[in-house]
Amino acid sequence: MKKAVFFDIDGTLWDFKMNIPESTKKALKELRKNGYYAFLCSGRSRSNIKSPKLLALGFDGIVAACGTHIEFEGEKLFELLLTKEQIGHILAVLRKHQIPMVLEGPNYIYVDEKDFVDDPYVIYLRNELGENLKSITGTAQYEVNKLSAELGNADVELVRKELGTEFDMIVHEPDGILEIGQAGHSKASGIERLCASLGIAKEDTYAFGDSANDVEMLEFVAHGIAMGNGTDVAKNAAEFVTTDIHKDGIWNGLKHYGLI
Known part of the structure; x- marks a missing residue:
């Protein structure tokens, strides 16, 4: 079965000045080279996920707006709007x-x-x-x-x-x-819906996050990974705590699980 890795954006892929570490760029390239799915999974709405340098990292799809907007290979799979x-x-x-x-x-x-x-x-x-x-x-x-x-x-x-x-x-x-x-919609529900659509088994899911809105995601996937610079609530929800974002956190987390 194909494995899937879900990445929060802010504080995880880039810092709060939108700087992406070189080791993160290299890690994403290696992950996809090895045949694994890489997905953005963010509280941001889709309209706020536009950065060319972020999207240039290469992702198979996007779970946006806390699970209420889902895309795979550029095609929208799910959208839930407030009335x-x-x-x-x-x-x-x-x-x-x-x-x-x-x-x-x-x-x-x-x-x-x-x-x-x-x-x-x-x-x-x-x-x-x-x-x-x-x-x-x-x-x-x-x-x-x-x-x-x-x-x-x-x-x-x-x-x-x-x-x-x-x-x-x-x-x-x-x-x-x-x-x-x-109510009932979160990053975790978005991951569950996407994995059901693609036939990805739960035991093949991984997620990286750093804050309160990542908790459900980190608890839902088989392998939740909190950033070393993350909040205590995120770290407590994770299976593994990697290093800080600027201390090769993404690289080290993927390496820990043998994904790169």
Whole structure:
């Protein structure tokens, strides 16, 4: 059976300045040369996975937006969008608590720019996405897989309660970034769906991650690998902890399992 390796992006394949170690580039090349699948598996929406240098690493497919957008060899296999009513409910709750938000979809990212004056993330989005960044206006029908938000001083448990059980919410510490999506969908569910489509056995799955939204993925696959620079919650969920991203973490992790 063919083995499949799933890679988170931020803090795993590249650092938070989007620098990709040379050893990571070499490792991905060797992995695919050896006949194994390599997949991106990210909380980012597909519209925010555009970097030529990232895609140039060579991937067989993409699991994006916490499992709600799946591609294989350029073909879309699965897409789950929030309904207009779901989006309206989430926006109402977040605005009630004065929480700035970003709506993330397969083609566009929507942001209420007045809530993000000189925010570094929105500046990055403007530079990276260009015309793929849109403003939130009125009650338009948006194509959205998930949302991200800045918690600030809001009560996270109250927000969770008001959103209701229809949605899952991941809190990234210590920066207070929220990810909100449909309950029951995650990187793990995306991996499961993709593997079912391709006939990949669970015992042949591996994943690299570094943060809270990687936990389900690291626990689901047969071999979860946390980056040495990752959070404690990711490391606790992993079978193996490799070295830091800039200390050949991807190379060493793949080498540990005999994949390169």
